Amino acid sequence: xxxxxxxxxxxxxxxxxxxxxxxxxxxxxxxxxxxxxxxxxxxxxxxxxxxxxxxxxxxxxxxxxxxxxxxxxxxxxxxxxxxxxxxxxxxxxxxxxxxxxxxxxxxxxxxxxxxxxxxxxxxxxxxxxxxxxxxxxxxxxxxxxxxxxxxxxxxxxxxxxxxxxxxxxxxxxxxxxxxxxxxxxxxxxxxxxxxxxxxxxxxxxxxxxxxxxxxxxxxxxxxxxxxxxxxxxxxxxxxxxxxxxxxxxxxxxxxxxxxxxxxxxxxxxxxxxxxxxxxxxxxxxxxxxxxxxxxxxxxxxxxxxxxxxxxxxxxxxxxxx
Numbered sequence: 001x002x003x004x005x006x007x008x009x010x011x012x013x014x015x016x017x018x019x020x021x022x023x024x025x026x027x028x029x030x031x032x033x034x035x036x037x038x039x040x041x042x043x044x045x046x047x048x049x050x051x052x053x054x055x056x057x058x059x060x061x062x063x064x065x066x067x068x069x070x071x072x073x074x075x076x077x078x079x080x081x082x083x084x085x086x087x088x089x090x091x092x093x094x095x096x097x098x099x100x101x102x103x104x105x106x107x108x109x110x111x112x113x114x115x116x117x118x119x120x121x122x123x124x125x126x127x128x129x130x131x132x133x134x135x136x137x138x139x140x141x142x143x144x145x146x147x148x149x150x151x152x153x154x155x156x157x158x159x160x161x162x163x164x165x166x167x168x169x170x171x172x173x174x175x176x177x178x179x180x181x182x183x184x185x186x187x188x189x190x191x192x193x194x195x196x197x198x199x200x201x202x203x204x205x206x207x208x209x210x211x212x213x214x215x216x217x218x219x220x221x222x223x224x225x226x227x228x229x230x231x232x233x234x235x236x237x238x239x240x241x242x243x244x245x246x247x248x249x250x251x252x253x254x255x256x257x258x259x260x261x262x263x264x265x266x267x268x269x270x271x272x273x274x275x276x277x278x279x280x281x282x283x284x285x286x287x288x289x290x291x292x293x294x295x296x297x298x299x300x301x302x303x304x305x306x307x308x309x310x311x312x313x314x315x316x317x318x319x320x321x
Contacts, residue, residue: 001097001137004068004284008132008158009056009145009174010125011074011099012108013081014269016307018047019115026115035113035120050081051308052088053110055145055172058270061092062277062299062313063143068284071095071137075128077105092310098133108148114267114307121269130154134161141284142167143276144188146174152184159187170280171234172196172272178204182232190233194283196276199241202229222247223255236289238296240275248279248293258293261301270309274299278319295319 019026025043027036037043052061060072072094076082078101085107089096111122125148134157142162147154155177162169171192177185178201189195203209206228222239226249229237240246245259278299282292298319303312 001071001095002069003071003095003137003139005060005063005070005141005143005170005280006073006098006137006139007056007060007063007070007143007145008073008154009143009147010054010108011052011057011072011076011085012054012110013084014049014051014053014110014112014308016047016049016051016112016114016267016269017045018049018267018307019043019113020046021116028115035115047307049307050084051310052085053270053309054108055174055273056143057085057089058273058309058313059143059145059277059280060094061089061310062274063281063284064092064094065313065315066277066281066285066319067316068281069095071098071139073098073132075100075102075130075132077102077107077126079106081107081109098137100132102128112267112269117265117267119267119269125149132157134158138165139167141170141193141280143170143172143280145172146177148176151176155185155188159191163191168193170194170196170276172276173201173205182206186232192234194236194238194280195229195234196238196240196272196279197229198272199225199239199244202239205229205232223249226255227253236283238276238279238293240272240296240300242271246275246293246296248289250289254289256289256293258290258297261297263301263305265304267307268304269307270303270312271300273309274303274313277313281319 060070063070248256275296278295279292282295306312
């Protein structure tokens, strides 16, 4: 089997509970940044949705919508939610040939409480072996992203396979990987063609805390942070920072900046995955870095106008206008 991109990581079901504003039952403590609900009460909600999610799943779907031949390499259970994942991938023309389905195992699950256009995520990772098949496919690119516990062996096998077969790497480490420290992910950083992180993740990986308040093209502190990451190995480094926009740098040292596209926010889940999808898709199709950060911003701005990480993902005509 030959793919344009294989996305390695999680696939799960995202259950959304939407509460539109404060009430007698739910409120936000602005001083402590805490969502507070009445203990022991039945809390009314406005909407609920059960949608496909997981970083690798989101990106594989987004790249397929852009017309690329994508496959998801993930491990799932065999319950009714796992069947929903398979059906969703087939509908989006994402290959499920590299998925491992475990007998008598449940799906991973996230409960996302959307309150006043911000989300709080309760995330569960079912214990997996991550024994993925690296012997029956070829690909031009592999996108490596977050996995649950015991992720180290899967990352090692993926990087060894990529090096043996000259596969280019897009890398978006998850919380577990970043919390494990720079050395734990160094094997991937050293060979990554593109590294995707948000500002907080970039600071954590490099132990370099930004002190800036004025975000604009050419900011010296952003250049320092990009350079610190690039010295770890990635050829291209991308840092996103929500409403403040995004930055990218390449081996020639040039820094690119793109303002965020400000749209009405319905819910923020999947914005980072959508950005990575747009950027990766543009690079794979031979677009410039300037175009890539524009595609990333367009895709992210579309996703945040919908509930869930996938509904707003753009197709090639929509993103290339």
